[in-house]
Amino acid sequence: MYAPDNPEVFQRFLEHAPAAVAMLDRQMRYLLTSRRWLTDCGQGDQNIIGRSHYEFLPLFQKQDLSRWQDIYASCLAGSGEYREREYFTRSDGVSVWIEWQIQPWKTAAGEIGGLILSRSDITEHKQTEAELRQINEELEMRAEACATHLRHTTIALQAERVERQRIAEVHKVLQFSINRAADAVFWVTPEAQLFYVNDAACLSLGYSREELLSRSLQHINPDFPPYIWSEYWEEIKQLGSIRLESQHCTKDGHIFPVELTINYFKVNGHEYNCIFARDITERKQAEAELYQAKTAAEAANRARSSFLANMSHELRTPLTAIIGYSELLQEDAHELGLGQMDFIADLQTINTAGKQLLGVLSEILDFSKIESGQMELDLNTFDVAALIKEVENRVQPLLTANSNTLIVNCPNNMGTMHADWIKVRQILLNLLDNATKFTEHGSIILDVSREDDPEVQLLTSGANGKPASNTGTEGWIRFQVRDTGIGMTQEQLPTIFQAFTQADESTTRRYGGTGMGLAISRSFCQMMGGEIIVESELGAGSTFSVYLPVHVREEEKGSRG
Structure with a gap:
């Protein structure tokens, strides 16, 4: 310039x-x-x-x-x-x-x-440029949105076409499956008119499809006259589905039992009930046979229990006499100065074996009473510490035989409990007898304590999972027996309370026993509203915990077994 x-x-x-x-x-x-x-x-x-x-x-x-x-x-x-x-x-x-x-x-x-x-x-110029850019961006976005919408619409149309084809195929498959289903299928209107039936329905009733579709439900099911069907319809509509047993009538008049599953559904504003009918003739026959077999088994069981009870009574009388005479002979031998003679040991063997056999007979008698429901409770109030002292004295001979030590932890102020004294003692003797039998050169600990924790009810739940019904407000007594014996595996624990069962066959051969003691003990516990809980580890010993109510209700007497 x-x-x-x-x-x-x-x-x-x-x-x-x-x-x-x-x-x-x-x-x-x-x-x-x-x-x-x-x-x-x-x-x-x-x-x-x-x-x-x-x-x-x-x-x-x-x-x-x-x-x-x-x-x-x-x-x-x-x-x-x-x-x-x-x-x-x-x-x-x-x-x-x-x-x-x-x-x-x-x-x-x-x-x-x-x-x-x-x-x-140039502010206005820049603003204009910005506005133009924004307009261009919006136009591009709208164009992209339109293109996207078009793509989505195209995809949706394609998907809809594919879905329609799939639905048509599914309909064919369902139609094929329903027609060849083993169960009879009926679609029924609110007026009890048959709207659809499958091949199995025609076959089971002896009608053609055209004949069935011209009839109402009551023609094939006498349990559903019109006034009953209307009530069922409202119930099914409310519940959505029900299952019941009924009966069907064939074209020639034969009536057979069926199990019906009825489902309510609505299609395009029209209401239907879809009924699946299964012929249960064979099942009913099997149930009848099973009932007859059960009745026969119960009768046989009662006969067996009666036989065991009678035989136990018959054997106890002479056995008691043998035990008594062996004791008298031992006393006479000692008075005559014959204590060093060999036959004194034989008399002792006779006495010991007789008492063991008497114990077995007592267990058999108790078990037969439990199985037949004849076992009853004899409730009384007794001092817990005195009971423990007697139990301790009773197990001393077996403790000495296996070189075991018994440690008893029972406070003197345990007070009293109201239960069946004989059965509580038998439970403790069974547990201590097992502990001393399966422990050698070890220790057995008997702990007695009161438990006021309401969670004990969970431990004493029965097979139905409900807490014992006779638990009062006075709490529980826990008797716990721990030993350092052979113990058990986790696989063996579920079977030890079954009658005539021990941990394994070698246990029976080595230690003896009938396998009824724990089954009887648990039954006695449950009769009094209690339970036995067991924990064990192979080679480390076992712990049995007995939970009994401080006060067993009188209303429970004789109600269990």
């Missing part, structure tokens, strides 16, 4: 130019400015001619000053025109977009005399 020959005309042009324009020399001093330049720079009508450009432009931050100096120097060196846009906040706080244009001007001699700066507010 060349400077005009008439500076006055040029000055008048700049003063009235609508743009912010300034002319500077090579030292960046103002030579000419437009009025708009002064206004935008906040100088009003001040005369800034001859003053430095940097003095009046605080918009140039210090960190930008060197960059602008480099730009100006480059333009003064002849690099040509320079343009730059920046986002600028004015002194009044308004942010605007500014476009700078820098170009050198030349003297008449063709030399660069300085720079012409122009400053334009």
